[in-house]
Amino acid sequence: MGDKVILLVEDNPVDVSITQRAFKKANILNRVVVMQDGVEALDYSFGGGVYAGRELDDQPILILLDLKLPRVDGLEVPRRIRADERTKLLPAVILTSSREEADVVAGYSLGANSYVRKPVNSEEFAEAVRQLGLYWMILNEDPPVRGG
Template sequence: MNKPLEGEPLVILHVEDDEAQAELVKRSLAQNRVRNRVLNVYDGEEALDYFFHRGKYSDKLKSPKPHLILLDIRLPKIDGLEVLKQLKTNDSTKKIPIVILTSSAQEEDLAKAYEYHVNSYVVKPFDYENLLSLMHDLGFYWLSWNNLPWVIRAENDRNYEQSVKITKGT
């Protein structure tokens, strides 16, 4: 019941302004036992646009609700902690697990993140080996063991199927 459906990758949205870092995380996650598809947005404003269907994300089908959000703190335009706060206070997004993935272990950031109901806070290691092992644990935990209410899962799956159909249809 908590296992991903056969052949259907789970969607992870990664909010990170450093493209090289984003690529590394995507590559580490690709080696996970749980099939997944990582989508990237590059600043806080884009992240909020994605969820609240504004600007270039006005088409809901092109921005499926992810099963997991990985969120950096230091982001251009809108800070990651502000993004977290907004997502966790909105009924349509508050149940999506959010993991802060950052290089900052500052006490103040940690306290704020928990204050805003982060699900988990993880500090990125500097070397690739450790990042790989961290992303393995993280991906496996959140995509496999953690359970989401069906309402989210069903909506995600439906959106994903539709977005695939649209991509194939063009």
């Protein structure tokens, strides 16, 4: 379990840094793979673009998605992941500063497993990340991986 990666889709390096620090402080030692935008995230997930030929059996244990991303919108990523047979069971959590109701509803309806608002307070933020990681990586079993 510990060799599985956490896919963090986030274009803000400050947020990336804070999130990584929160994982570390919560003793979650999985490698955090950071994608700068939606296109990169999808390429990684489906072995396209610069990630052509990547071993697709090695899927992330958790995807954390920022909603506001360059190029492909954050909501588009979970939609595409859910639409594909290989990745549809991956846990995806929308991690955003938006509190817009429309975003929340859209996120859930597109297959996000969870929707977490990033608090400004760094202690609260660290606590939210810790709980998310624990919930999805420890309480949830591994998703069945295709092939094998």
